[in-house]
Amino acid sequence: QKEVEQDPGPLSVPEGAIVSLNCTYSNSAFQYFMWYRQYSRKGPELLMYTYSSGNKEDGRFTAQVDKSSKYISLFIRDSQPSDSATYLCAMRDGYSGGGADGLTFGKGTHLIIQP
Amino acid sequence: DAGVIQSPRHEVTEMGQEVTLRCKPISGHDYLFWYRQTMMRGLELLIYFNNNVPIDDSGMPEDRFSAKMPNASFSTLKIQPSEPRDSAVYFCASTTGQGFHEQYFGPGTRLTVT
Numbered sequence: 001q002k003e004v005e006q007d008p009g010p011l012s013v014p015e016g017a018i019v020s021l022n023c024t025y026s027n028s029a030f031q032y033f034m035w036y037r038q039y040s041r042k043g044p045e046l047l048m049y050t051y052s053s054g055n056k057e058d059g060r061f062t063a064q065v066d067k068s069s070k071y072i073s074l075f076i077r078d079s080q081p082s083d084s085a086t087y088l089c090a091m092r093d094g095y096s097g098g099g100a101d102g103l104t105f106g107k108g109t110h111l112i113i114q115p
Numbered sequence: 116d117a118g119v120i121q122s123p124r125h126e127v128t129e130m131g132q133e134v135t136l137r138c139k140p141i142s143g144h145d146y147l148f149w150y151r152q153t154m155m156r157g158l159e160l161l162i163y164f165n166n167n168v169p170i171d172d173s174g175m176p177e178d179r180f181s182a183k184m185p186n187a188s189f190s191t192l193k194i195q196p197s198e199p200r201d202s203a204v205y206f207c208a209s210t211t212g213q214g215f216h217e218q219y220f221g222p223g224t225r226l227t228v229t
């Protein structure tokens with residue numbers, strides 16, 4: 001079983017709809033949870049991150065983490081055609097020693113917002 | 116800031132040839148990561164460096180792959196000999212050792228091995 005599971009889609013919704021993207025994971029050590037957006041033929045860009053459990057909101061985007069269920073979500077309100085991209089969840093351990101670490105990614109969900 | 120720079124953007128080579136991918140991290144970043152992205156396996160960490168020193172290379176698939184970071188502004192990922200299953204998009208990312216450690220990705224190198 002892969003550490004992070006994500007439905008690859010494609011997920012196609014009409015403009016203005018609320019979009020829900022999800023990932024499940026198996027490693028209890030994960031503490032930082034991120035969502036990256038990747039446009040076609042581009043590198044991933046960080047959209048949002050959350051530490052441990054809870055919700056975080058940034059404009060039309062809301063990230064949720066439920067560590068008890070090992071489940072994270074990204075909601076997009078009032079979706080726009082410009083939101084069409086692949087959304088990748090990513091995670092890493094919390095650590096006591098400081099310093100950066102590599103990320104574990106889901107495979108990404110391809111999202112299409114129809115005008 | 117120019118962001119993370121990778122070259123070449125596209126590489127097509129024949130099986131058995133040596134391939135060298137290059138990366139220039141963002142100035143001041145002391146961590147550099149190499150990832151590989153395929154449809155089958157998604158985005159996978161290959162190796163990362165801190166202050167030019169390799170910290171974790173457990174993701175490097177086999178001895179045909181090697182990575183170096185001779186100075187703070189340059190890194191290479193080499194495949195020798197290349198095989199068709201190495202075809203993928205290779206990304207380089209960098210970050211600082213401060214705060215959240217957001218990783219900034221380059222545009223990637225699309226490698227095709229025929």
